[in-house]
Amino acid sequence: MNGRKANFYLMTVKDRAVSAEEINKQKEFIERVRKVNDEHFLASGKRRRAFVLTLGCQQNEADSERLMGMAIEMGYEKTETPEDASLIMVNTCAIREHAEKRALSLVGQYKHIKAKNPDLVIVICGCMVVQEHRVRDIKMRYPYVDILFGPSLIYKLPEHLFKRMNGSNRIFDPDDKEYAVAEGLPVCRENKFRAWVSVMYGCNNFCSYCIVPYVRGRERSRKKEDVIAEFSELVRAGYKDITLLGQNVNSYGKDSGFDYDFADLLSELDKIEGDYVIHFMTSHPKDATRKLIDVMASSKHVARHFHLPMQSGSDRVLKAMNRKYDFEKYIGIRDYIKEKMPDATLTSDIIVGFPGETDEDFEDTLAALRRARFDMIFSFQYSPRENTPAAAMDCQIPKEVKAERFERLLALQNDISYSLNKEFEGRVVRVLCDGPSKNNPDVFSGRTDGGKIVFFDGDERDIGKFLNIKIETGDTFALSGKIER
Ligand code: 5AD
Ligand code: SF4
Numbered sequence: 001m002n003g004r005k006a007n008f009y010l011m012t013v014k015d016r017a018v019s020a021e022e023i024n025k026q027k028e029f030i031e032r033v034r035k036v037n038d039e040h041f042l043a044s045g046k047r048r049r050a051f052v053l054t055l056g057c058q059q060n061e062a063d064s065e066r067l068m069g070m071a072i073e074m075g076y077e078k079t080e081t082p083e084d085a086s087l088i089m090v091n092t093c094a095i096r097e098h099a100e101k102r103a104l105s106l107v108g109q110y111k112h113i114k115a116k117n118p119d120l121v122i123v124i125c126g127c128m129v130v131q132e133h134r135v136r137d138i139k140m141r142y143p144y145v146d147i148l149f150g151p152s153l154i155y156k157l158p159e160h161l162f163k164r165m166n167g168s169n170r171i172f173d174p175d176d177k178e179y180a181v182a183e184g185l186p187v188c189r190e191n192k193f194r195a196w197v198s199v200m201y202g203c204n205n206f207c208s209y210c211i212v213p214y215v216r217g218r219e220r221s222r223k224k225e226d227v228i229a230e231f232s233e234l235v236r237a238g239y240k241d242i243t244l245l246g247q248n249v250n251s252y253g254k255d256s257g258f259d260y261d262f263a264d265l266l267s268e269l270d271k272i273e274g275d276y277v278i279h280f281m282t283s284h285p286k287d288a289t290r291k292l293i294d295v296m297a298s299s300k301h302v303a304r305h306f307h308l309p310m311q312s313g314s315d316r317v318l319k320a321m322n323r324k325y326d327f328e329k330y331i332g333i334r335d336y337i338k339e340k341m342p343d344a345t346l347t348s349d350i351i352v353g354f355p356g357e358t359d360e361d362f363e364d365t366l367a368a369l370r371r372a373r374f375d376m377i378f379s380f381q382y383s384p385r386e387n388t389p390a391a392a393m394d395c396q397i398p399k400e401v402k403a404e405r406f407e408r409l410l411a412l413q414n415d416i417s418y419s420l421n422k423e424f425e426g427r428v429v430r431v432l433c434d435g436p437s438k439n440n441p442d443v444f445s446g447r448t449d450g451g452k453i454v455f456f457d458g459d460e461r462d463i464g465k466f467l468n469i470k471i472e473t474g475d476t477f478a479l480s481g482k483i484e485r
Helices: 002-012 020-044 058-073 097-116 132-141 151-165 212-216 224-236 262-270 290-298 315-320 327-340 359-372 399-422
Strands: 049-054 087-092 121-126 147-149 171-173 194-198 241-245 277-281 305-307 345-352 376-381 428-436 444-448 453-456 466-474 479-483
Touching: 020 058, 020 151, 049 058, 058 087, 058 121, 058 151, 058 194, 058 241, 087 097, 097 121, 097 132, 121 151, 132 171, 147 151, 151 171, 151 212, 194 224, 224 241, 224 262, 241 262, 262 277, 262 290, 290 327, 315 359, 327 345, 327 359, 345 359, 345 399, 359 399, 376 399, 399 466, 428 453, 453 466
Parallel strands: 049 087, 087 121, 121 147, 147 171, 194 241, 241 277, 305 345, 345 376, 453 479
Antiparallel strands: 428 444, 428 466, 444 453, 466 479
């Protein structure tokens, strides 16, 4: 019986990995580019530099860390200023129009850098450049862009770069119908104690407003062994806060026929010894299970933080969005989280101005916010994305109406956040210290396990450590207090 089951399992597990030959081929290109760059160093006494600019989500940040990891192996030094770079990589986002405009305007600025330094190689990658109309745009209007590739093809950077440095025409490689998973790429992590670990890529949900399934392809999961190996290595190296990433982590394993799901993966990771917290994002409410919530509640390391995008409080709009749950189902999950973990931080994404959203629909969203009492929301005005069903729907909402609803939504959420944060006054919370605050270097900042920003009286030695902070003031966007030593 067991044998038959095991065979069946072997037959149904899909191997999503980029082949070992392909990865080895890229490693050879890494060596070849490195040789060219070493020769340049010997001749000029200067190392070539690489700059990466990242727009968009955490998955893009994780991808950029791999792009930079490969660049470093290829003999580049990392730089924070595009002006002195020989390799500029722009990792774009397509989720809203604003993100695309920003990417194009930044690439526009690099024209002058290229004019001064003809050896500069400009790479544009990420979600924006999978779309045919953008590929056309970049071919025609940005002739100084050398290389373009989509997000599932980042592992091909070494090959494309080598070819372009050696006289190839401009390279356009936007899409990969296979959408394979590349393991073993070098990585240059931005932060010394916070890290990302992707568990799956892509999305099968096709929410009617969203471009992601078209640009990041179908869901594919990394093998448990690969995730656990990367995760354990991070814990061993002293990382304190590790976020598991996926467009919809709750679908983990479904695409590949694994006999374990995301909750199983989480409980497996939780067993790894060490002083760290695990976050994960994002969860789709349609398949957030009680099993997952139970695993969180009984875990040692999983942060009591649930990011559960609701998008709208109106059942009519949720249906038009193709979200596959209604408000009742959503609030049921929310209540179960709070029942099991009363101190859990809850955050959500909300879109206002979806096509056809009436005043009543919007009122439903406000009522939903009052009922759910999120600690924080990420709110967006609906932005039509080319070739998505919602962009073709009648009754697009005028800009002014979206803007007005957006303001009302924020005002309500600010009240809720303020009153929830006030409840923290007098409590002691555990905070991972990031360092001096960007806006006011006189105070230190960090985050609670639930992701709340906290200001306090730290010093350099506290950076990257967990501290107990007694909260004195709870405000709309942050808490502040003093360290309890
Ligand atoms: N317009 C506005 N917001 C969007 N999001 C996704 N697509 C769009 C769009 N076309 C939001 C959703 C999602 C978050 C990452 O971005 O709220 O959860
Ligand atoms: Fe986009 Fe929906 Fe997939 Fe999230 S679940 S990436 S909103 S299609």
